Amino acid sequence: MSDRRTAILEAAATVIARRGVRGLRVEELAVEAGVSKALIYYHFEDRTGLLRRTLTFVNNRAERYTAEQSAVDATTDPGAATGAAPTSGPLRQLEQALLLELQDLPHVRENSTAWGELRASAVFDPELRGELALASVIWVREVADQLGEVRPTAPESALVASAERLTALLEGLSARWLSGILPLTDARTRMREAIGVEVAHLAGHTADRSADGTPTSPNKLD
Template structure:
């Protein structure tokens, strides 16, 4: 029961942040949203900073679950296809994905004014970059780690920007997915050419 209530609080926090932003998160409002007492929230999370930190972990874990469950994945899928599918699952017209992506964007935007969020955001972003770099490494096994990391940083940064445009109605979902798909192909093509076996990478 304790775990269920803790999860309910985190789910409520993600909903409130996605709708009202980090500055709109109030413990009293969160208690009403989650159907618990304010005392229980303070028992689990101590203070507002604790709520934000654990909510960030919650939405990161939730994103990892729905992007790991690749629909239509087969044993014959190429590493390129696996990477593409993983990233495209961030563009689903499902309430959970919309809420997650919106809350992530609100947390990132608030870190401009709330420095205490920056370390946790950086940690979550580093984990995501590492995961994408690992998938790129499967597609381009001869590429060194620094180049894979740089490519992963470009892809995740682009995904965040496209997601914001999609969620705000500036970009149709299908077009956002197509742009992401093209970006994956461009990055893998670039890495494959730049680090082809026997080739000296260009620095121009």
């Protein structure tokens, strides 16, 4: 809504990505947003309130660019060239969605960094947990749905479990990338492999459901 307000939130994401949550200085934020310090306190209760709002803001923005990218996907399709990956429709879409977070583009890096920072902050600041948990659940749900399109016969519980593993892995890889432990290309490769592994795993689940909906074999991996 308000011009200035969103400008402050954009700036907050930028500054957090640059300095981290612990490094965010209200003064620097004010300069970045082109407003005065006092205005920040006028619009947001206090520093923590600002962080909370920034969390949801960053999250909304991520959904937005995910949607944009999905639109682009229809156009680009290099899946034919490489014999490596079985890039059929829904699977490719899933890969795109997850790999989107592992890119060295300014706003993606900004989002990933801010997200990681805010998640880390939530360990010690319970006030941030509400937004965080909600966003996480939604994200897992989305990934589970996409997995469901790749493996329509896999049981719901297995889809959610796979989605939780994939999203948690993505966060882990992202943290390593951003902290300079793991090169970006490696992170992307690991992520792609993991998707393949999980999809293969879900195929196994599919096989289990021989007749109706009831898994007959007591598989060890539930």
